[in-house]
Amino acid sequence: MERAINNAAEGTAEELLEFIGDIYEASYHPEHWKVVITELCRRLNAKSGGIHVEDYHQKTRYMMACYGLPKVAELSYRLGMAKYDPIYQIQSLRPIGRAGLVCRHDEARLAHPLYYRLIAKPNDLGYVAAISFFNDDHWHVGIGVHRSFKAEPFGKRELQLLDQLAPHFQRALLIQRQLHLQESRAQTLQYALSKVMLGTVIIDRDNRIRYCNDLATLLLDTHPALVQTPQGFKAHYPEDDLKLQEMLLRLRETPGLDPWPQDQAIGLRHPERSHPLTVIGVPCHEAPHSQFGPAEPGLVVLYLSDPGASFNASEEQLIQTFGLTRKEAGIAIALTNGLDLKEISNQKGVSLATVRTQLKGIFHKLGVNKQQDIIRILLGSGIGNSPH
Template sequence: MQSLTDLVGEIYEAAYNPGHWAEVFRILCVDVLNAKSAAIMVDDYQLGTRTILGHYGLPKMAEITYNLGLARYDYAFKLQEKVPEGLASQIIDHREARITAPMYYRMILKPVDLGYIAGLTIFRNQEWHAGLGVHRGFAAQPFGQSEIGIIQQLFPHLQRAIRIHKEFSRLRAREQTLQDAMSRLALGVIEVNMDGQLRYCSEMAQRMLDQHPGVTISEGRLRVCDSAQHKALLELIDEALADIPERRKRNLAMGIEHGDRAHPLVVMVAPAATPGAVNLYLSDP
C-alpha cells in the first residue's frame, strides 16, 4: 500500500518537525483508514501534564480545552494505560461508553462526534505514557481487524519518532537555557557522546568553528586538523568519560592552535549531565 509507505516517511518527518503531525494524521485518516480524526496524547508523569502532541480533524477548541484540563476526563486514555506497548485495538464504542463512562460520553465523545476510537499504546513506562487514538463518528462503522492491523504496523515507527521528538525537545530546551546563560559569556557549547558523535552544538560554538581553521565538524564528529592536537583532544574526552570519580570531577582543558590564528581556541572538557557524554566549552579570545 503506497499510502502506508508514504505515511512512514511522514512520521519520521514529524519527529523533527512537530507541526507535521497534522499531515501524518491527515494521511492516516483520509488515505488509509477512512477515519475523521486522530491524535497522539502524552501523559508526562515527571511534569504532571497530559497534552495532545499532534492531531488532525479535532476542533481547535477541543485541543485547547483538553490541554487545559479536560484531559482528566479522558476515559479512553485511562483504558489505554492498561494495554501493553505496541498493541492496537478498538478501545471505545460509543454504545458501551454511554453506559460505562457517562461523563466522558457527555463531555468528550458527544460534543466532538467520537463514536469509535482505535488505540495504540506507543509508550508505557515510569516516565510517561504516549498513545495514538484514531476516531470515527457516531454514524460510521467500527474499526475492523484489518484496520487495527494497519495501526499495529505503525508502532515501531511511531515509537522511534516520538523518542526522537522528545530528545529534540530536550535539546531545544537545553539550547535555550544555554543561550540565555552563555550569551553574556561568549562560550560555545558542544556535547559529544562516548562514540565521538556530536549530540549538540550551540550557535556560538558553530560560529567559533566556522571562524577557526584548526577545527571542523565532519560526518558528525569534531576534527582537529593537526593530528597531535586531535589525539590530545580525544584523550581529554576519554578521561572525562572515565568511570573513576576523582577523574570525572576534574575539568580538563587545552588550546587548539593554528598558524593562521594569533590565539588558540580554548577547549574545556567536562562530564555532561547526560550519561555517557561530555561537554566541550569553547572560548575564542
C-alpha cells in the same frame, strides 16, 4: 462499505511506504505530524483523531497534532480533562503497541454516562480505536481515532494497520524526543551563557572564538588590555601576554596529567585603566553540539570582568530589557550606582515606603529577593557598561 474501508486501510505497498516516510519526516519537522494524523484518519476512514502526549517530567499534557477535532476539545485536553476521560484511562491500561477498539457508544452510554453525555454525543464520537506507543516514567504517547455514531466500528484490518505502524511511530517519536532534548540543552546553555554575570568566551585550540556573549563582546571592544588578533588574544603588556599564553597552554594540557589543570586567573593591565581586566580561564572538557561546534579537545572558556566599569544605563534600556516601569528603572540605576534606599527617597522626592514598594516590583520582575542581586544582574547584563 466494509470492503471500501479495508482498501483504504491497506492501500498499495508503495503508498504505505510513502506514509511511513511521512512519519519519520515528522520526527525532525514536528509541524508534519498534522499531515501524518490527517493521512492516518483517511486510511482508517476515521472522522477525527489525535496524537496525545503526557510528559510526566515537564508536567504537561497536549495534542501533538489532531484532525477533525474542535478547538475546544484540544484545549480541554491541554487543561487536563483527559485525566478524567475513561477512554484515556482505558487506553493507558492497554499493552504498548497493540491497537484496540476502546469505546463503543452503546456501551459507553451505560458504563460511562457522564462521558457519553458531555463528550461522546456532542462531538459525535461513536467509536474510538486507540494505541499507546509509550507509557513509562517519562511520558505517555498514543493515538486515538474516532468514527461517527452512524458509522461502522473499527475492524480487524484497521487495528492491524495501527499495530503495523506502531514501531515506526515509536522510532520517530524517540528521534524527535532526542532532538528536542539536545536542542533544549543547547538553548538552555546558550541562554545561561548569554545572561551570566561575566563576559564569557569559548575558544578552540586554534584560538578561534566559538562563542562570545554580549558582555564579553563589549569588553573586547572597549577594554584595551586585551585585544583579538588573527593569531588569537593578545595582552597589552608583553609580560601580561606571556602569562595569558602560558595560562592557555596549561588549560589545554593533555587529559590524564596529574594534576589535571584547573582554572587559572590573571589580571591584564593597561596604562589608561586604573583597574586590570580580570581573566579567568577554565578547561572545557565537553561542549554541546550547537553553535559552539562539536565537542573536541582544546576548548577553553574565558570569563572576563572589568572591576572599573561604570554603570550608565538609561531608564529606557532597563524598561525594554527587563520590563521595569520608569520609576522602577530609576531606582534600579540608583541602587547600582551606590545609593541606599533613604538616599534614593531623598533624590526622587518620594517616601521611603514608596521606594520599598517599587523595589518589590523590581524583585518580582528580576526574580530575585536581595538588593545585591539587582546590582549583580544589572552590572552583568552588559547594559550601560562603559570604559573610563
